[in-house]
Amino acid sequence: MEKFRIHIIIGARPNFMKAAPVYHALKEVDEVDVEMIHTGQHYDKKLSDDILADLQVPAPEVNLKVGSGSHAVQTANIMIAYEALCMTDRPDLVIVVGDVNSTIACALTAAKLGLQVAHLESGLRSGDRGMPEEINRLLTDRISDVLWTPSEDADYNLLSEGVEKKKITFVGNLMIDSLVRMTPKIDVIDVFEEYGVKSGEFVLLTLHRPSNVDDPEKLASILNKISDTAKHFGKSVVFPVHPRTKKMLNHSGVSEVVKNPSFRLLEPLSYLHFMAMVKKASIVITDSGGIQEETTFLGVPCLTLRANTERPITISQGTNRLVKADQILSAAGELLNMQKKGNYNPPKYWDGGSAGRILADVKERYLKNR
Numbered sequence: 313m314e315k316f317r318i319h320i321i322i323g324a325r326p327n328f329m330k331a332a333p334v335y336h337a338l339k340e341v342d343e344v345d346v347e348m349i350h351t352g353q354h355y356d357k358k359l360s361d362d363i364l365a366d367l368q369v370p371a372p373e374v375n376l377k378v379g380s381g382s383h384a385v386q387t388a389n390i391m392i393a394y395e396a397l398c399m400t401d402r403p404d405l406v407i408v409v410g411d412v413n414s415t416i417a418c419a420l421t422a423a424k425l426g427l428q429v430a431h432l433e434s435g436l437r438s439g440d441r442g443m444p445e446e447i448n449r450l451l452t453d454r455i456s457d458v459l460w461t462p463s464e465d466a467d468y469n470l471l472s473e474g475v476e477k478k479k480i481t482f483v484g485n486l487m488i489d490s491l492v493r494m495t496p497k498i499d500v501i502d503v504f505e506e507y508g509v510k511s512g513e514f515v516l517l518t519l520h521r522p523s524n525v526d527d528p529e530k531l532a533s534i535l536n537k538i539s540d541t542a543k544h545f546g547k548s549v550v551f552p553v554h555p556r557t558k559k560m561l562n563h564s565g566v567s568e569v570v571k572n573p574s575f576r577l578l579e580p581l582s583y584l585h586f587m588a589m590v591k592k593a594s595i596v597i598t599d600s601g602g603i604q605e606e607t608t609f610l611g612v613p614c615l616t617l618r619a620n621t622e623r624p625i626t627i628s629q630g631t632n633r634l635v636k637a638d639q640i641l642s643a644a645g646e647l648l649n650m651q652k653k654g655n656y657n658p659p660k661y662w663d664g665g666s667a668g669r670i671l672a673d674v675k676e677r678y679l680k681n682r
């Protein structure tokens with residue numbers, strides 16, 4: 313019998329940690345032929361190859377090399393390139409991940425070719441259509457055949473949008489699978505030797521959302537507030553800078569703040585090094601989606617510089633708090649003074665077993681009756 317052929321689509325950094333455990337699990341199944349397809353949305357080594365290497369994923373054989381562009385250009389280029397691939401290499405199932413432009417581009421291409429589409433990390437909603445990711449989530453969920461959710465609020469969102477229950481499987485958080493699997497390698501990294509910072513004595517900062525970084529004046533003002541906060545608590549700020557944010561560093565207001573000796577600017581870190589830094593940070597300040605989840609799992613205080621989150625469970629059951637720039641100082645004070653929770657329990661199915669639940673679902677839906 314011919315093997316059941318699966319494409320896993322990856323494009324941008326946050327996809328890799330979620331796709332890797334599923335890839336590893338499917339690779340073990342004899343009747344499945346699984347392949348990672350890289351769209352090339354992220355092409356810098358530090359945002360792509362280094363992370364895949366850390367996750368022990370071989371370099372994908374196919375890279376569509378679409379690169380950067382406006383949303384329409386990037387999405388359209390991925391669709392054109394992926395359609396050509398699907399015409400010659402018809403997969404039985406296309407797995408798309410998260411909420412980036414590669415996700416909607418490949419889901420739409422595959423759905424129109426009549427291919428089965430499964431969406432991993434389905435059902436998250438920020439309610440904010442000003443974020444491109446929210447549009448990507450809504451549309452991808454609408455056209456996918458199988459919806460794998462990371463938390464129960466996502467099931468609720470999908471059901472309330474009228475999605476059929478049988479399409480949804482609550483599998484849990486794949487990002488936590490990667491974290492659990494890689495913990496032995498993360499825990500041997502000595503952050504003092506690597507970055508000269510001591511455990512509990514630094515703020516770890518990441519910023520890349522257009523709403524925070526595309527206007528240099530706004531970015532300078534945010535960085536100023538963070539600098540004041542760090543000084544107030546006698547901490548340094550370690551800031552691995554995303555390429556989108558790096559472009560703004562030449563602006564005088566921004567360059568002035570980051571010249572401050574309390575700031576330590578770094579290139580984007582590999583997965584293992586970044587997670588080692590999260591574990592040792594006294595507090596994380598971010599506008600990322602995934603980092604809200606990782607800090608929740610690890611019990612590390614997190615301030616998220618956004619007006620909303622598609623991951624509310626990180627606030628209701630975790631260590632995350634949404635803040636505006638002028639609330640950073642007071643919120644950091646509250647979180648830093650809070651005793652670390654003694655009996656901290658992560659949300660349901662954030663346990664390292666999510667890839668196993670996806671495998672069981674693929675077997676039940678597709679392999680059982682072949």
Ligand code: UD1
Pocket residue numbers: 324325326353354355356357359380381411412413414444445520554555556601
């Ligand atoms: C993308 C995702 C976002 C995710 C983020 C994680 C979308 C809509 N956005 O945002 O959800 O949180 O990835 O990093 O898909 N660039 C480089 N090198 C690269 C990639 C990008 O220099 O390898 C530069 C490009 O010049 C580009 C800018 O960064 O203009 C933004 O890249 P893009 O992939 O469009 O979006 P991100 O901001 O990275």
